[in-house]
Amino acid sequence: MRILLVEDDAALGEATRQSLRNESYAVDWVSEGERALSAIESAPYDLIILDLGLPRMSGLAVLRVLRARGDPKAATPVLITTARDAVTDRVEGLDAGADDYLVKPFAVSELHARVRALIRRRNAAASSELVHGRLRFDQVSRQARADDQPLELSAREAGILEVLLLRAGRAVSKEQLLESLCAWDTDISLNAIEVYVHRLRKKLEVAGIEVRTFRGLGYCIEKPQ
Ligand code: CA
DSSP states (O other), X not given: OEEEEEOOOHHHHHHHHHHHHHTTOEEEEESSHHHHHHHHHHSOOSEEEEESOOSSSOHHHHHHHHHTOSSGGGGOOEEEEEOTTOHHHHHHHHHTTOSEEEESSOOHHHHHHHHHHXXXXXXXXXXXXXXXXXXXXXXXXXXXXXXXXXXXXXXXXXXXXXXXXHTTTSOBOHHHHHHHHOOTTOOOOHHHHHHHHHHHHHHXXXXXXXXXXXXXXXXXXXXXX
């Protein structure tokens, strides 16, 4: 899962980015509204965390431009962050299409919970556990179990499994996997994605789950029967 963090406070931005990375999200961080819009243009995000109090172009202006787009990116969930006394900003933000808000200073655990909830809602999942036949994947602990036996997955393998489960029944291309797993400053190749998928496929055999390859389209885990 890939997140765009828009925050002009350097210390808060760095701390937020690091805490999200520790939760296995790929995070791109920008500190200006204009940069946020060009980032949204260049990469697919599962969520945008948007500070409303930004220099020059405000977070609210960014949100309005995003929501006015005529493509699927316009529907990317947005979590706004505001100062405690900025009630009007929060109301305006929600009216402009924000999905949720956090008041600064916020607890990191609450940020993580709201991020998980918004990503779940986007993927129409009811809980943080993804269940597929005999396989269960917990998006919080990042643990996969087959018939209650833990599967040893690397962080990358778990990330790929999560994307394929959330989009079960649809083919996901190598490029899409790469974009959802990697922030700008991480460099992994399409060949590496193939290697991760190959390993994941072997590990999923015990759960009776097949990762299918559709030539030219990508990978797919079929929906459970
Ligand atoms: Ca700010």
